[in-house]
Every structure is written in structure tokens, then in C-alpha cells.
Amino acid sequence: MTDFGNAAKACAVNPLKLSPALGGALAFLGLDRCLPMLHGGQGCTAFSLVLAVRHFRETIPLQTTAMSELSTILGGADNVEQAIGTIYDRARPNVIGICTTALTETRDDDISAELPFILERHPEWQDLDVILASTPDYAGGLEAGWSRAVEAMVQALVEPSGRRRTLRRVNLLAGSHLSPADVEELRETIDGFGLKAIVLPDLSGSLDGHVPDDFVPTSLGGTPADLIRGMGESVMTLAIGEQMRPAAKALAERSGVPFTVFDRVTGLEAFDAFVATLMDISGTGPNDRLQRQRSRLVDAMLDGHFFFGGRCAGVAGDPDLALAMSGLLADLGCTVTRAVTTAQTPATEHIAANAVMVGDLDDLEQGLGESPALIVANSHAKDLSDRVGASLFRAGFPVYDRLGAPQRVSVGYRGTRDLVFALGNLLMDHDDTHPHPAGETTGERENHDRHIDATLAAG
Amino acid sequence: MNKNKLAAAFVEPGCAVNHDKSDRDRKRGCSAVTLQPGAAAGGCAFDGAKIALQPITDAAHLVHGPIACEGNSWDSRHALSSGPSLYRTGFTTDMSELDIIHGGERRLYRAIREIVERFQPPAVFVYVTCVSALIGDDVEAVCRIATEQFATPVIPVIAPGFAGSKNFGNKLAGRALLDHVIGTREPDHRTPYDIAVLGEYNVAGELWQVTPLLDRLGVRLLASVTGDGRYADVASAHRARVAMVVCSQALVSMARELEARYGIPFFEGSFYGTAETSTALRTLARLLVDQGAPEDLLSRTEALVAEEEARTAEALAPYRERLAGKRVLLYTGGVKSWSMIAALQELGMVVIGTSVRKSTEEDKARARHLIGAEADLFGQIPAKELYARLKRGDADILMSGGRTQFVALKTRTPWLDINQERHHAYAGYTGIVDFARQIDQALYNPIWRQVRRPAPWDQPKEAGHD
Ligand code: SF4
Numbered sequence: 001m002t003d004f005g006n007a008a009k010a011c012a013v014n015p016l017k018l019s020p021a022l023g024g025a026l027a028f029l030g031l032d033r034c035l036p037m038l039h040g041g042q043g044c045t046a047f048s049l050v051l052a053v054r055h056f057r058e059t060i061p062l063q064t065t066a067m068s069e070l071s072t073i074l075g076g077a078d079n080v081e082q083a084i085g086t087i088y089d090r091a092r093p094n095v096i097g098i099c100t101t102a103l104t105e106t107r108d109d110d111i112s113a114e115l116p117f118i119l120e121r122h123p124e125w126q127d128l129d130v131i132l133a134s135t136p137d138y139a140g141g142l143e144a145g146w147s148r149a150v151e152a153m154v155q156a157l158v159e160p161s162g163r164r165r166t167l168r169r170v171n172l173l174a175g176s177h178l179s180p181a182d183v184e185e186l187r188e189t190i191d192g193f194g195l196k197a198i199v200l201p202d203l204s205g206s207l208d209g210h211v212p213d214d215f216v217p218t219s220l221g222g223t224p225a226d227l228i229r230g231m232g233e234s235v236m237t238l239a240i241g242e243q244m245r246p247a248a249k250a251l252a253e254r255s256g257v258p259f260t261v262f263d264r265v266t267g268l269e270a271f272d273a274f275v276a277t278l279m280d281i282s283g284t285g286p287n288d289r290l291q292r293q294r295s296r297l298v299d300a301m302l303d304g305h306f307f308f309g310g311r312c313a314g315v316a317g318d319p320d321l322a323l324a325m326s327g328l329l330a331d332l333g334c335t336v337t338r339a340v341t342t343a344q345t346p347a348t349e350h351i352a353a354n355a356v357m358v359g360d361l362d363d364l365e366q367g368l369g370e371s372p373a374l375i376v377a378n379s380h381a382k383d384l385s386d387r388v389g390a391s392l393f394r395a396g397f398p399v400y401d402r403l404g405a406p407q408r409v410s411v412g413y414r415g416t417r418d419l420v421f422a423l424g425n426l427l428m429d430h431d432d433t434h435p436h437p438a439g440e441t442t443g444e445r446e447n448h449d450r451h452i453d454a455t456l457a458a459g
Numbered sequence: 460m461n462k463n464k465l466a467a468a469f470v471e472p473g474c475a476v477n478h479d480k481s482d483r484d485r486k487r488g489c490s491a492v493t494l495q496p497g498a499a500a501g502g503c504a505f506d507g508a509k510i511a512l513q514p515i516t517d518a519a520h521l522v523h524g525p526i527a528c529e530g531n532s533w534d535s536r537h538a539l540s541s542g543p544s545l546y547r548t549g550f551t552t553d554m555s556e557l558d559i560i561h562g563g564e565r566r567l568y569r570a571i572r573e574i575v576e577r578f579q580p581p582a583v584f585v586y587v588t589c590v591s592a593l594i595g596d597d598v599e600a601v602c603r604i605a606t607e608q609f610a611t612p613v614i615p616v617i618a619p620g621f622a623g624s625k626n627f628g629n630k631l632a633g634r635a636l637l638d639h640v641i642g643t644r645e646p647d648h649r650t651p652y653d654i655a656v657l658g659e660y661n662v663a664g665e666l667w668q669v670t671p672l673l674d675r676l677g678v679r680l681l682a683s684v685t686g687d688g689r690y691a692d693v694a695s696a697h698r699a700r701v702a703m704v705v706c707s708q709a710l711v712s713m714a715r716e717l718e719a720r721y722g723i724p725f726f727e728g729s730f731y732g733t734a735e736t737s738t739a740l741r742t743l744a745r746l747l748v749d750q751g752a753p754e755d756l757l758s759r760t761e762a763l764v765a766e767e768e769a770r771t772a773e774a775l776a777p778y779r780e781r782l783a784g785k786r787v788l789l790y791t792g793g794v795k796s797w798s799m800i801a802a803l804q805e806l807g808m809v810v811i812g813t814s815v816r817k818s819t820e821e822d823k824a825r826a827r828h829l830i831g832a833e834a835d836l837f838g839q840i841p842a843k844e845l846y847a848r849l850k851r852g853d854a855d856i857l858m859s860g861g862r863t864q865f866v867a868l869k870t871r872t873p874w875l876d877i878n879q880e881r882h883h884a885y886a887g888y889t890g891i892v893d894f895a896r897q898i899d900q901a902l903y904n905p906i907w908r909q910v911r912r913p914a915p916w917d918q919p920k921e922a923g924h925d
Contacts, residue, residue, distance in 0.1 A: 009573065010552065010566045010567075010568075010569035010570040010572075010573055011521065011550055011551070011552060011569070011570035011571075011573045011574060012526075012529075012530075012549075012550070012551050012552070012553040013548060013549070013550060014533070014534075014548055014549045015526060015529060015530040015533065015549050015551055015553065017526050017530050017553070018526070018530050018531055019525075019526050019527035019530055019531050021527065022527075022531060037497070040527075040589070041503050041589050041620040041621045042494055042499045042500075042501060042502075042503055042620070043502050043503020043504070043505055043506050043528070043589075043620035044503075044527050044528075044531075044620070045499075045500075046500065046501055046502040046503065046506065047502075047506070047527070047528075047531040047532045048527075048531055049500075049862065050532075050535065050861065050862065050880075051531055051535070053861060053862055053864070053865065054535075054861065054880075057865060058865050059842060059862075059863075059865045059866055059869070063497050063498070063499075064496070064497075064499050064500075065496045065497070066494035066495065066496045066497075066499040067621060068494070068621050069589075069592070069593070069619070069621045069622065072589070072593060072621065073593075079496040080496070082495075082496040082497060083496035083497030083498075084497065085497065086495060086496065086497030086498045087497045087498075090497075090498065090841070101527060102524075102525040102527065102554075102559070102589075102590050103589045103590055103593065103621070106559055106590055106593060106594065107593070136525075136556075137525035137526045137527045137554075137590075138525050138526075138554060138555050138556040138558075138559065139556070141526070141530075211869055211871075212869065215842065215843050215846035215847070215850075215866070215869070217841070217842065217843055379534075380533075380534050383547070
């Protein structure tokens, strides 16, 4: 049951939601040689930039149209035109991804209508793709912005293909809840079936944490625009996360590529479904490596379930992330007392938790019930987990107080196994410091002892 | 939005920067940097206002706007508190589309009530942002009514992002304090040694490196504006005998106003480096004595300075040996462009360049004087150029804020955080020693030799492998 937030509540306390424009910008970083730009006040870009830099531990190309009060009132087309020119001259990107903000949408500043005229005036930009995503702050959170940006990429670039198909090629639409390493893991799995994937967006080449030989003022290593244009020729689109459904649909409408949405690819059964689809498409079975990985996951679940059963957890994150993490915890016997998320989407309905609500971190804190052992949320939940005495597993965005968050794999058999270990270890630590009455390790032993005592007394 | 308020803040007759400006420039005041779309970087006025006021630790800070402003920024500032933690709670009206269409005043009012009822803070600061300003929410009126209804001061901070830069926001925050807070309370008692410090935000605990020195002199920090601040103390800042402005540009207008209204003399100073710290303490003592404090404060200050300087020199000696001659590129701004130079030179380091973005003409002159004629004073430089310089090996270490951190690291150059998000405190006599230690650790970490090694496949082939 989803409870759509405390309608009476006027004030968000310790917000969970991030701005959609930030999500849109992150998605654009998954295109090759792209420079994302927020259409709004310069402060919006500054805040987004700081968060992204802290999370990825990388320089992040991100620009702003630097709207002032005056330019907002007069309309922002001039700023957009000027900004594109400046960026084009200085950074020579292949793509500029524009994300609107509440400020510019509030003015009904219709950039989508103006943009064609702007581009027409500048034939010198013809090798440049300019993509506009509508990502006002009041429409969802980071995930919503990501979703809308990817949909905009498809609308702007994918060419209608008629019936032409490139055999053994699939599209992989990656949701905002996937790390660069997750994307790489999925691509390798797909490769393993002799298939080639066009991934959109693809942060695995640009934000995977490496030391390039030179400085590039744009993203480097994401999906090239030319590949995206040809996505209409793939045999199938695999969409990861409900948030990718609109983009998958748009692709199908443009070019007839059928699609499947996987609400999650974390967890044994969930990934089995993904693998079964790949078997169908490729007509081949899994390689030895994948079979081995599945067996290792099964073993990890056998070893680890003791530490999950009967424990209580709280989860906070954008809908698809909350669905994946709550789902895995539930798979292992852990009760998610409350899941808090940022928007109502088709995924929200399927989050495995006693209570699901659209809200903030304070709603999570108030709804954890007694003795939660684990919190799964972004780094902002650090104080909260200290206050309630739970271990914090950092997931989502931003994660700035752990090394390697973008490199963590949480999908597939291998990623799920690692996740079971990481979560299980946290729960084990928590058991050691907070003996849990319902816990297998202490609780069962006590019951057992009591039972023996009773038997002895009776005897 | 209240145009008069904004206009008033632009006018800065006494500010050193404005002196040298033409009439037109002067009217544009400090927000005057025209931003270039597609090439701007930097925080907005709201950011600046929040930085300046959020360190009031027992107050609630409520951001009236859609999610971007607070959702993307709360919990990322490292101003520390010795007690209350309410200031770290992120409050926002998270305006919806409906609020934007129908006006957000009712939601704001209800949000204030929720905060007052649940947390009972001594005050609530309400920050206007671009959208709430644009749609014309009368935040001042809501705050006025809420103040009466809830018997709690509710202070409007009119610094919407698009009003200007972060610096300008600092200044608007000062305005909010002058208009609504300072002078509204009286201290329990007064002493001839009461001071106010303006513009020190206790980032990473820097204020705490200074307060023990004041304690030993018997000088009382009546009001910290605003590092580790308490609302009631800030409200009684008008009873300070002397004020010190730590961040020169942003809050100097506030200091002038305090002087004009309450006759509080002020000076600008810094706590970075031994010499600057000693100068600050001496100036404080002298001004207090001028204001009627007993004369012996001067000799006691001299004794403390002598003792601390000797101790610091001794603690620094081993570092000086290792740091002497190392080349530093400073990429910061404002007052730090010169105050940091002094501290670095004290360690025997060579500052090869410093950025003077956001610095006043006076700041620039001081930086130039310290750094010498050959060194480089520059404004904002594109990341690409910074990268090229470091890659060339122009500097042994880059000191900057988090944003350029990875530009340095990708060139395999040591880096030290000297901005807001840093975790180490560098103020006062103990601070300079910590600063030296941090630089030393950054420069001499064993990774540098390793990460600069070519990969086995890039090694020049050695002839004869036996
Ligand atoms: S620029 Fe305006 S909308 Fe953006 S963060 Fe600053 S106040 Fe908020």
C-alpha cells in the first residue's frame, strides 16, 4: 500500500528528493562529448556540480544559462542562444543537453518552440546536437529528470528505421539507479550471449573513475550520438527500471523496436528473468561463467540469510532504487518497515515494504518502528542512522562519504552476491552491538536455552 | 520581491571596492559581475545567504522554494556546533506546481507553524529563492504575521539566487541580521571586554582555534556572527565594544552599519598564519582599551603573543625544513587570496600564483604586495588551463576548493582543500601547525612516486635482462 505522503505536511524535513534537472544532467553525461547545461539560475548548477563532483570524485562538465531576474522576466531564449554559442566555441561538444528548472518553466518560457529558430540562425552549429529536456523541480526527483532526459534523447536522435533490423543487437536503457559499474556488468552479461548492446545513457566509460591522458571539457566515453541514431535497428530494447519505460515506448513508437521493462535486475529471481530474456533473444544458453556466478549467488544466499531473517530495515530512495533494494531485502527475509520514496510511479506500487510513502528522510526516521537494524539510503541519512542506532548502507545519490560508490556493482548474479555480503556484514555488526530479540543468533539461542531450562525443570 | 531592500544592499559607500568605481559601476554594487551564459561558475545569492546564517545553530533555517535550492544543498556545509544541532536539519517548503500557480504563502505559513510547534526554536530564518521571489510571494508579510502568531522571531532573508553572487548573498544576510535581529535582545551582563566577530563561520571548527586565546586574555566573545552562533547572542551583538570582520568584503558593510548605529569600532583581520593572528589579537586589545578596557590588557596580549609565537615557531620548525621552496598554486578567492599567502610564506613556501576572483581591489593589492612582482594574479581560469599548468609541473601542490580537486589529482599533483567543505581547521596558532602538517602529508605521501610510474608496457626497454 502506498501512502502518498502526509498531505497535511507543509514542510519537508531533511529532504530526500534531489532536483530533476540534476538527474537530467547526469543522464546527459552518459553521452559522448556532451556538455549538459541547466537552464536556470547559476546557483542551481553550482549546487548540482558540487554534489556530482563529491559523488563521482571526478571533474564534471556542467554549465548554466545563468538566468537573472531580468532575463527570466524577459524570457530566456537569448541566454540559451548565447550559452550554446559560448559552449560551442570553448568546448566543441558533439551534444549539448539542456535541462530546464522550475525558474524557467514557471515563466512558461517556451524554449522548445524557440530552439528550432535559434538553431536555424546558426548554421555553423550543424555538427552539434542540442537536446532539450523539460525537468522542472516540481515534477519528481532525480530519477524523473533522468527519465525525461533519456526520453528526450530518443525523441531527438533515434531515426525511424522502418523494418530494418541489425541481428544480435539490442538496446539497453539504463535507469538512474544503476552505477557506471552496474552498466558495465549488464553489458558484459549481454556480450556473453553473443549480443551487442547500445547502452543509453552510458556512464561506464565517462564516470567509471580512471585517469585520462588529457583534459576534455565535455563528457568523454559515453554513447556516441551516431550510435543512438541507429537504435531503431536493434531487435529488442531492454529497459532497466520503470523510469525507462517512457523512453522504451518512445523508441518503439519511432521505430517499432519491441521492449521489455525489468523493474529490477538485483536479486536471484529478478536476474533470472533478465537472463531468460537474453536466452530467448540470442537463442543460446548461458556460458559457464554466468552459470558459475549464479551458483555463487545461491551459495551466498544460503550463507547469508541467517543475518537477514527477522531483522527490520528502512529504505529511502527514488522509486526504482527503493524497489530494487527493498526487493532484495525482502528476498532474504528482512522486513522493510518503511520505504520512503520521491514520487508516485508505476514502481512505487511494487516496493516490498510494510508501508511505502512519498516523503523525506524525516518520514523515514519517524516510521522505522522499534529497533531497525539497517537503513538503506544516500549519505544524507548518516545522522539519522546514528540517531536510531541502525547501520547505514549507502545507496543512491549522493554518496560522498564512501569511496567507490560509482564502482559498486549491485546488479546481476555477481553484484547481488556482493550486495548480500555487504548488507549481511552490516547486519552482523549490528547484531553484535545490539542483540536483537528476534535475531537468529541471539534470540533463537535464548529460546532454545529457555526451552531446555523448562524441560529440565519438568524432568 | 522587495526591490528597495535589494537596492539598499547594492549601495556600499564605504566599501573599498566601491570607492574606485565610476558612478554607474557603483550603482551596480557588488552584484555587478555580469554572468556569461555558458561560462559562469559559482554559487547564487541564496547560497551565500545560507552560508552566512546557517551557522546560527539553535535556529531553524527554512528554504522557501522548489526542491533544487535546499534538496541539492542541505547537509553539505561543515560549520560546526558545540551544542544545538537544529541548524543541520534541512527544512524546505518544496513548492509544488500548485504552490507556484496559486502562490506559496499559505504553505510557507503552515511550514513555519510546523517547525515552531515541533522544534520550538528561538527563531526561524526564512530564505526566499528565485521561484518564490518571481511569483511574488510576500514573504516579509508572512514572516511578520508568523512572528506575532507564534511568538517566535521569524526572519525573512531576501536573497533569491538570481539577485547575484554568493558574495552578494553574504551581504544580504548581513542586511537581514541588521534589519531584524541585532539589537532585539540585551545580554545578561556586560563587560569591558565584549567583542563581536563577524564572518567567521566555524568551518571545520576554526573558531575554536581562536576562542581559547580570547579566553586567556579575558576577552569575551559576546556574539559570534555567526560561527557556532546562538540566536540570542547574535541578537545582542550591538552591545559589543569592538567588532572584528574576518571575511573582509562580504560583511564589512554590516560592520559599518554597526559602527554608525551603535558606535562599535571595527577592523578587518584574519586568523590565518602566526603574524596575522598576532596582529588581530593586538588590534582587538588596542581597540578594547580605546573603548575603556583596563590598560593591562595590552601587556597581557603581548605576553600571550610572545609565548604563542615562540611555541608555534618551535612546532613549525620541522615542517619548515620539508616545505621550504615548494611551489604552491592557490585557487581560491576573496580575502583568502592574500591571507593564505601570508600563512604559506611563513612556512617558507613559494606561492607561484593566486586567483583573485571575488577579491576586492584592496585584497588584490595586498596579494600583489605579498606575492611579489613575478608571481601570477589571475581571475577565474578554465579547468582546461589549470589542468595544463599542473600537468606541466608548474606547481608542487594545488590548494583550492572541491570543484578543482580532481583537475589536480588527474594530473597526479598533490591537492589540499582550503574551502568550505574542508575537514581541517587552519586558524590561529594551532591552525597554522595543522595546516603545515596537512600540506606535509599531501606532499610527501608515498603514492606520488607510484602513481607517476609508467605502466610496465610503457617502460623503456632495458637491454640485457640478466
Ligand atoms: S539559483 Fe535560484 S533556484 Fe537555483 S539554487 Fe539558487 S536560489 Fe535556488
